[in-house]
Amino acid sequence: MKFSDGQLERYSRQIILKEVGVKGQEKFLKAKVLIIGTGGLGAPAAMYLAAAGVGTVGLVDCDKVELSNLQRQIIHSTGDVGKPKVVSGQETIWDLNPEVEVVTYQEWVSAANIADIVKDRNYDFIIDATDNFPAKFLINDACVLMSRPFSHAGIIRFQGQTMTYVPGQGPCYRCVFVTPPPPDAVPTCRQAGVLGVMGGIIGTIQAAEALKYILGTGELLTGRLLTFDASTMNFRQITLARRATCQVCGDCPTISELIDHEQAVCGQK
Amino acid sequence: MHIMVNGKEVELSQSVSIRQLIVSQEVATPEYVTVQLNEEFVSAAELDGTLLNDGDVVEFLYFMGGGQAKS
Numbered sequence: 371m372k373f374s375d376g377q378l379e380r381y382s383r384q385i386i387l388k389e390v391g392v393k394g395q396e397k398f399l400k401a402k403v404l405i406i407g408t409g410g411l412g413a414p415a416a417m418y419l420a421a422a423g424v425g426t427v428g429l430v431d432c433d434k435v436e437l438s439n440l441q442r443q444i445i446h447s448t449g450d451v452g453k454p455k456v457v458s459g460q461e462t463i464w465d466l467n468p469e470v471e472v473v474t475y476q477e478w479v480s481a482a483n484i485a486d487i488v489k490d491r492n493y494d495f496i497i498d499a500t501d502n503f504p505a506k507f508l509i510n511d512a513c514v515l516m517s518r519p520f521s522h523a524g525i526i527r528f529q530g531q532t533m534t535y536v537p538g539q540g541p542c543y544r545c546v547f548v549t550p551p552p553p554d555a556v557p558t559c560r561q562a563g564v565l566g567v568m569g570g571i572i573g574t575i576q577a578a579e580a581l582k583y584i585l586g587t588g589e590l591l592t593g594r595l596l597t598f599d600a601s602t603m604n605f606r607q608i609t610l611a612r613r614a615t616c617q618v619c620g621d622c623p624t625i626s627e628l629i630d631h632e633q634a635v636c637g638q639k
Numbered sequence: 640m641h642i643m644v645n646g647k648e649v650e651l652s653q654s655v656s657i658r659q660l661i662v663s664q665e666v667a668t669p670e671y672v673t674v675q676l677n678e679e680f681v682s683a684a685e686l687d688g689t690l691l692n693d694g695d696v697v698e699f700l701y702f703m704g705g706g707q708a709k710s
């Protein structure tokens with residue numbers, strides 16, 4: 371691959387890293403990352419991946435930008451209120467790095483469409499930046515069944531956590547959390563609130579995991595749950611075992627096709 | 640005896656079950672917490688019968704949503 375002068379200058383600060391170099395930059399330019407949710411977590415993840423020169427970034431979100439999003443979803447601006455989030459996100463990315471191919475999917479993921487979305491560009495890595503448990507379990511199950519690596523994350527109040535699944539290397543999200551909680555059984559950001567920076571901190575870690583996976587360098591958060599508490603500034607890592615009884619990746623899996631746990635319909639609030 | 644709970648040392652005057660620890664530690668949403676004992680998952684059915692020993696390491700893992708703001 372031949373780099374233009376503009377590319378060499380744009381990416382110079384990472385090309386000089388021995389872990390990146392021109393080979394790594396080539397990998398970034400060829401890589402395809404799907405970001406499901408363009409909210410608090412997806413916004414910084416999308417922007418950093420685009421800035422690094424990830425060649426194809428897919429954005430999945432059915433929502434339109436609301437004023438209450440802007441406290442944390444920094445990919446959207448005041449003038450974007452009312453716009454589909456995927457369109458607003460695409461515009462921000464193209465301002466930042468016009469070389470990135472941004473593929474937009476203005477829909478919620480469901481059992482009916484997630485496999486097609488993942489296969490659409492044959493995405494290499496998936497970022498779960500959703501806020502709800504049905505979507506998180508669906509993304510997990512789809513990635514396990516389709517053998518795709520993904521980064522899981524969640525944030526609430528001053529807390530966040532994230533883990534990475536790589537097929538064949540450690541537990542999946544369902545190993546840890548087994549089954550979605552009933553609606554409204556555990557507090558959500560909408561009810562409990564969230565400090566805006568939590569999406570920045572945790573979503574940026576998700577982007578770092580994607581970049582490391584693409585490069586094939588470093589140690590991913592496989593078999594480890596990273597938790598962060600901004601009120602004490604404590605990061606902790608909890609070693610996670612695979613659960614032999616996991617319904618999707620265990621020894622006798624019972625989930626062999628995707629199911630919707632309770633899914634919002636596009637346009638429904 | 641001392642055990643570790645989410646990275647913090649907790650002193651117990653006697654051995655208790657994980658279920659009792661969940662109550663005494665005032666674990667939020669106890670029905671939906673994932674429990675690990677010494678890096679192994681403990682199923683919900685085992686919480687009453689699993690007694691804690693000195694030096695045990697317990698992790699309570701919580702559901703966290705967040706990210707995109709969909710209801």
Ligand SMILES: [Zn+2]
Binds near residue numbers: 544616
């Ligand atoms: Zn599993």
